[in-house]
Amino acid sequence: MTHLPDHMLNGYRNFITGRYVDDSARYRSLANEGQTPKVVIIACCDSRAAPEVIFDAGIGEMFVVRNVANLIPPYGPDGDFHSTSAALEFAVQALKVEHVVVMGHGRCGGIKAALDADFAPLSEGDFIGKWMSLVAPAAEAVAGNSLMTNGERQTALERISIRHSVANLRSFPYIRAREESGELSLHGCWFDISTGELWVMNTETGDFERPDLGNGSSD
Structure with a gap:
């Protein structure tokens, strides 16, 4: 058995x-x-970066979508299958979440593959390669920077891809409309597995900054 x-x-x-x-x-x-969660989080499949653990969330508090490298494709209503877009549609249109968070993390395998010109497909379908092509232009630019170390290039692309995904969120008409009306806020953050540090994307500059945790908040 x-x-x-x-x-x-x-x-x-x-x-x-x-x-x-x-x-x-x-x-x-x-x-x-x-369920009535206020937050939807798009996170990576990586077993080391679980949003519910990182944010100490209780049951029903967060609607979590996980895919390779926490990427969000641009709006594309066609005949293909779009799992991440479908989850976003449900979270924003049906659950009426108030926040969409793209959460990346350090040492991401998908990002590493995107930077590796010699990365060999793991199967004939090369689903990873196709998926990571969403950040191919940025990966090519970062990989070509000889002044950075491998680790610096990796971190740079991990954060750039978060900004790229937040921008892609705005290509969804209903997300853009709800953000413009003040009903929805878009966020980006990056989690360092080795130190436990959380870096939050500044919505105005795009820079990643350590948040001031203070004494806690009720929000």
């Missing part, structure tokens, strides 16, 4: 006898009344 790996079953056992018991009323409420 095939079953889930033991560590997953053990994890579920801990959940159902611990966290679920503590939050059972919340789960029942979400099941009966539906």
Whole structure:
């Protein structure tokens, strides 16, 4: 009989006898009344950069979309399949979220592949290569900068790609309209896995800055 790996079953056992018991009323409420998150986060698939953990979010607080390198393609209503665009459509149009956050991270494998001219496709379909072509012009420019180290080029493209994705968000008519009306805010941030530091994109300059955490906020 095939079953889930033991560590997953053990994890579920801990959940159902611990966290679920503590939050059972919340789960029942979400099941009966539906979800009403205020934030949608587009994050990377990387197992080391989980938004719910980084932002200490409870169940139902964030609508999370994860793909390779947290990229957002430009608006493209055609006959192809668009999972990220579909999730954004639901979050913005149906859930009426108030914030869209593009969250990148350090040491991103997708970004590393985009910078590597010798990167070999992992399969005949080369889905990664096709997906990462969204940042190909920027990758080519950054890769050609001989004054930067490999690590500096990697970090630079990780942050540039976030700005690029935020710009692509505005190519969606309903996102642009809700932002212009003040109903929706767009954000970018970058998480350093090795230090735990969070850098937030300045919406006016595009620079990434360490936020002043102060004593906490109710927002």
